[in-house]
Amino acid sequence: MAIPQLQTARMPGETRQRLLAATRSLLAAKGRRGTTTREIADQAGVNEATLFRHFGSKDALVDACVEYYCRTVELEELLASLDGDLERDLRRIASALMQRMESVRDLIVMSLAEEGGNGSVGEAAWRAPTAIKKIVAEYMAKRIAAGELSGNPLFLARFFMGMVFSYVMGRKRFPEEYAAEPGQVVEFQVDLFLNGARKA
Amino acid sequence: MAIPQLQTARMPGETRQRLLAATRSLLAAKGRRGTTTREIADQAGVNEATLFRHFGSKDALVDACVEYYCRTVELEELLASLDGDLERDLRRIASALMQRMESVRDLIVMSLAEEGGNGSVGEAAWRAPTAIKKIVAEYMAKRIAAGELSGNPLFLARFFMGMVFSYVMGRKRFPEEYAAEPGQVVEFQVDLFLNGARKA
């Protein structure tokens, strides 16, 4: 055992990158307190001392990691893709939302589990979903004003977000049961959202 | 400081009870690994040694705690209260579900955060919700057969559970936003579930 590692000269920023990636995957699997700096370093193929030389402390590393993987990318593309067809718009919104939530699912769970659910992780992990929620609420308000939907826009937005959220979480807890393709799920959800389950 | 504690003679089982309660509240606040046996003992007003004399190990204590607070009470009452009126039935189911989920919310979150979401905590915490899910699925199937609902009964059940789940979790993360009374929420959810959001 104990394969000696390269002594130096990686691409600039590569070590940092490897550490962030390792941290991410370990956080997802074992949570903040369950993950040790030694493990992170090992998985990154880097010495533990190097970890501290780069980030100073475990907390700083975790923060940097969460910050890095929760960068909010532009949402303009989402807004731009909406074309006025209610059903198609909702599907696009749901798809985008699902994608974002899936991509930070572990961090969302982590944030929920940490002291009260707030804190730096919580803020970062919910940033994208919260931004989308705002978009959804405004969209709902517009469509209510246009007479296409009825109800409280905020409630509708929450409900809509909730559909996606519960699906994403369900897939984590019961992976085998939630094997359906996301596309089908979105379709089903949007349809139920618009038309309800009652037989016409 | 250092107030001396009672030396002995509590009601039979009282010490155990206090330890279980303290464990529960600390687990909810800081998670399994974040909670120390010393804290638990302090909060229970009991010496740390006593904790180990009662439960042997921290893991055993946590297991006992989760087991204790996730006892599945009878669901017959729920089934018995269904009277055939679709909307009223769904409201009753949603209410029962919401109540159960709220009561084990912290443990559910804990279970999601622990290695993959499975394990003893996960099993216990999801026991009641899973039982209710089965009931819901069967109920949906019956109503579909009766021509009152349409769709896949399993999907409908999941969706229905998801509504409640996302609400319960949302209240944890955004308590101020989710201040509405549960009764109203149930009403809104069931209505949306049955009739959709599209304006007639």
Added chain:
DNA sequence: GCGTTATGCAAGTAAGTACTTGCACTTAGC
């Protein structure tokens, strides 16, 4: 070539934490 920089490596420190132990004390049941 030479210094600078990034790293590996091994050892170590300090603190926290699960769990133990021996002893004294107090109450309850006999």
Added chain:
DNA sequence: GCTAAGTGCAAGTACTTACTTGCATAACGC
């Protein structure tokens, strides 16, 4: 009253873990 059970208390053990340090080494820019 005596015994046994349950507890408090203080000290201690063994282990983990975040974090440090000193030194050797390998590449890169000049």
